[in-house]
Amino acid sequence: MANASIRYGVSLRKRNEAVKKDKKAKYECDVCGKQSVKREGTSIWKCRHCGATFAGGAYSLKTSTGSTFNRIISQSK
Numbered sequence: 001m002a003n004a005s006i007r008y009g010v011s012l013r014k015r016n017e018a019v020k021k022d023k024k025a026k027y028e029c030d031v032c033g034k035q036s037v038k039r040e041g042t043s044i045w046k047c048r049h050c051g052a053t054f055a056g057g058a059y060s061l062k063t064s065t066g067s068t069f070n071r072i073i074s075q076s077k
Contacts, residue, residue, distance in 0.1 A: 030054070
């Protein structure tokens, strides 16, 4: 069985697959610009190229809440 932890409901299985995909993906580094940021642990992301460490979401580097916050801060400046 591919999804042993998620059993019933197609919407739950689809959401679980999306989270797994985001968790394993490589993201672009804000420091060096390379596509080499990977998840080290819960909310800890590290660039494999330049070694920069970022705090982000648990399963993706940038969350929608963080993006909204950054937009509000940049508008207030």
